[in-house]
Amino acid sequence: MRFSTLLKNPAEWMQVPGPESDIVITSRVRLARNLVGSPFPGWARKDDRVQILDQVRPVLENISEMKDSFSEEMTKLSAIEKQVLVERHLISREHAAKSSGCGTVMNRKQTISVMVNEEDHLRMQAIRPGMQLLSAYTALNDIDSNLENELPYAFDHQYGYLTACPTNLGTGMRASAMLHLPGLVLSEQINQTIQGANKIGLAVRGLYGEGTEALANLFQISNQNTLGTDEKEIIEHLNRVISQLIENEKNARMKILEESPTMMQDQIGRAYAVLKYAHIITSKEALNHLSMIRLGCDLGFVSEDEREAINVLLTEIQPAHLQISAKRKLTPEERDILRADIIRNRLNRLTPPDFSTIVNERDDDE
Amino acid sequence: MNCDVCQKEDATIFFSQVVEGKLQKVNLCKECADDKGVTDPTGFALADMLEGMGEEEVTETVIETDDLVCPSCGFSQTDFKKTGRFGCADCYHVFDEGLEGLLEAMHKHTQHVGKVPSTFPDLPESDLVPAPEEPMENSPLDKLSELKSALSKSVEDEDYEEAARLRDEISQLESQMGDS
Numbered sequence: 443m444r445f446s447t448l449l450k451n452p453a454e455w456m457q458v459p460g461p462e463s464d465i466v467i468t469s470r471v472r473l474a475r476n477l478v479g480s481p482f483p484g485w486a487r488k489d490d491r492v493q494i495l496d497q498v499r500p501v502l503e504n505i506s507e508m509k510d511s512f513s514e515e516m517t518k519l520s521a522i523e524k525q526v527l528v529e530r531h532l533i534s535r536e537h538a539a540k541s542s543g544c545g546t547v548m549n550r551k552q553t554i555s556v557m558v559n560e561e562d563h564l565r566m567q568a569i570r571p572g573m574q575l576l577s578a579y580t581a582l583n584d585i586d587s588n589l590e591n592e593l594p595y596a597f598d599h600q601y602g603y604l605t606a607c608p609t610n611l612g613t614g615m616r617a618s619a620m621l622h623l624p625g626l627v628l629s630e631q632i633n634q635t636i637q638g639a640n641k642i643g644l645a646v647r648g649l650y651g652e653g654t655e656a657l658a659n660l661f662q663i664s665n666q667n668t669l670g671t672d673e674k675e676i677i678e679h680l681n682r683v684i685s686q687l688i689e690n691e692k693n694a695r696m697k698i699l700e701e702s703p704t705m706m707q708d709q710i711g712r713a714y715a716v717l718k719y720a721h722i723i724t725s726k727e728a729l730n731h732l733s734m735i736r737l738g739c740d741l742g743f744v745s746e747d748e749r750e751a752i753n754v755l756l757t758e759i760q761p762a763h764l765q766i767s768a769k770r771k772l773t774p775e776e777r778d779i780l781r782a783d784i785i786r787n788r789l790n791r792l793t794p795p796d797f798s799t800i801v802n803e804r805d806d807d808e
Numbered sequence: 809m810n811c812d813v814c815q816k817e818d819a820t821i822f823f824s825q826v827v828e829g830k831l832q833k834v835n836l837c838k839e840c841a842d843d844k845g846v847t848d849p850t851g852f853a854l855a856d857m858l859e860g861m862g863e864e865e866v867t868e869t870v871i872e873t874d875d876l877v878c879p880s881c882g883f884s885q886t887d888f889k890k891t892g893r894f895g896c897a898d899c900y901h902v903f904d905e906g907l908e909g910l911l912e913a914m915h916k917h918t919q920h921v922g923k924v925p926s927t928f929p930d931l932p933e934s935d936l937v938p939a940p941e942e943p944m945e946n947s948p949l950d951k952l953s954e955l956k957s958a959l960s961k962s963v964e965d966e967d968y969e970e971a972a973r974l975r976d977e978i979s980q981l982e983s984q985m986g987d988s
Contacts (some may be wrong), residue, residue: 478897481881485895561893585924590925595898597928601911602920604897608907609914613922643916672965684821 460572491543612669625694658729804805
């Protein structure tokens, strides 16, 4: 499959809703694997990396799940193409900076993607819409079981799967969910929530992983420990915590609606106005307003039909996606203009938020 | 091994130079090495230190300390301290010492549970079964329940090869018990 074909198909998770998808955007699971007899990518010479890529790529392409895959060496992709893959969460920012002997293989639906020679020889990921960590793991586990028959995995009975960084030893698994938590942000409970999650061995990060800002009120929650807990237990633990977070988020939204409905209307109303009428908009401003429109959908103030448009916009307005659609390099100023155009266009059917339910309740009170 | 200079302290730095095709070696303690400027390869010529060597051209300088190095990939303990990552799978055995403490701080556990590649050879028998098993000859029934719990554990651990072996042993024992 060619890069242009990949681009034309939005990822499956953006189009198909999953369980709890009002709050849980995606569930992702990744496994880290290495082969015996070759240094880890960070320490390997170029020849070693090329040899690993040549060994691994045909095996990956032959798996039935990966039929008609997009498979490329990183050196064959332009900077913007690599950035597009990062914006779609198909490769990491670190992998985008890699060159010779590093590669990427993913299926057409973009539900499975494999980075070859990122920090480990293999970093494979499954992504699902909504809260479906177990199903993501099951899909990825099948692929892993296929691969282990063909590739000599580095494994140790005490340390489990041997990884470049000891923080990934054991299962080599990182399971994470992307959560939309505007209620907890608006009610200023988010820091407390993050600290609580940290205390029970979970990490909370921004939209694009480690060290990134929490844009659009989106947070990724994932397991920290990989050694001494098996895969199912890690996922069950995360599921319990996420269910609790969903509960907390819903309560926070209800509380805001009860205690400060005007603030809520103002946030959603402003978001509508800006997105509908702005002609210059930064990515940060756009993402944060899109988050409010999404919240409006969840609360029934905005038509449910806009949900998919918002999901698609979340990636479509990112810098590399804009430049691909413009077919040229854009300055930041040019990007802000094109971004506003695309948003107005996508949301042209969006009608003003309808707050009658809130207003009625207020009238009743008086 | 004592330091070649002070003859008192333990030598911890082993210095080699190739001078006109001949290998020269000096073993030094930390203090003498610092004193002689050995740790700075540009500012030091072994020849200057060894009397009577004159000013021959130095062609190659190798500094070895007692830093542990992985024989498979050449990664050193110092590299690990710098990067927090290992060089290859074998490094885990080379740098085994002190790793447990690190892993305990990181993961709270040091023993893997969870998936094991199906292609991976089983642990040697002695590691799987706790040692004091032989002395007391258990009744076949005790043995059976022991095998059954081992079976459910291996299924839980997804160690299916071991599970298959245990299943066979159980059915053999059961048929023996049925016979007697």
